[in-house]
Amino acid sequence: MKLKSILLVTLTAILMFSCKKSEPEAEIPVPVPEKPKTVVAEPVQETVKPVVTEEKTESAEELLARIRLDDVYFEFDKSDLTDSTRRTLYRYVEVLRANPRVQVLIEGHCDERGTIEYNQALGERRAERVRSFLMESGVGSGRLSTVSYGKMQPVNMGHNEDAWAQNRRAHFRLGLKN
Template sequence: MQDMLKRLLAVAALGLLVLSFSACTKKAVPVQGGMTPAPPMQTAVQGSGATGRIDEATWQRLGLQTEPERLEFLQAMEKFENEDVYFEFDSYVLLEEARMVLDRKVEFLRRYPKVQVTIEGHCDERGTSEYNLALGERRANSAWQYLVDSGIDPSRLSMISYGEERPVAAGHDEASWAKNRRAHFVIHF
């Protein structure tokens, strides 16, 4: 009887442990303007003649008619989305290297005037969630302001802060933190 009671208690304790872990999920990150940004487009060229997941109507809206134009766009888009702007600890000031990255983004946006971009602000894990959401917003705003000051129409740009919620590096050291202090750019049509 005592063995059965011990087993029953062990099963109950295990059940409580599982429930407590499921209750510790990450909180939802508020989205500016109530809209969720579109996920990044898949840019890999699939098979002969196919250009990723962009449909024909979107190609037409972008004004890209030929396969070479489309392939050039896909390559430029991949570079655009994979080049982030980085910030110093607890800062949203654009460094010289960040300005050079943003200048390349301005060139892309001028070349493809129908493209829309969401600028995501990110932080490292240090600081409170509220502080990091605010800092991420200031980082996204710094990049947004630079693009607007460079002549990009603000209606093509949106911003969101993810704070510390979406790290690209999982480590707990300066090298990882430096990769997470960034503004990231996502293209949508």
């Protein structure tokens, strides 16, 4: 029953994330045409070749494939960001600032030790800590959302310290603004 509740909350969060309306664009003032001036033009001997530029717009798939935000990891029973994690997140801030269409769902994960409820809360603290850091560093809050999976989605199914260390993480899922 608890698993169904967790899945329902997760699906609701994902649906809310994907249904966000885009912000209205600012109006651009229309220039007022001036009265034409009469100018006597002299013939020009020089010919100018037109410059042809191809404007390539990157598709959503290409943009998302180009951007990679690897997981960041946490110590046992902690949601604090290490210096190494902060350096990684600073690089992610630069990537996100350069790509304002990208939205991020930050997933908090834990290892298998502890109760479901405890790990759910710890995963949420981890995701929120990463979100707060990104916001404080200049990424807009409307582009960031969080969800906790606690210990429900381990990346490594092992039962040892190496496996647990890989499961204590924040994972990033990318999407685009509509």
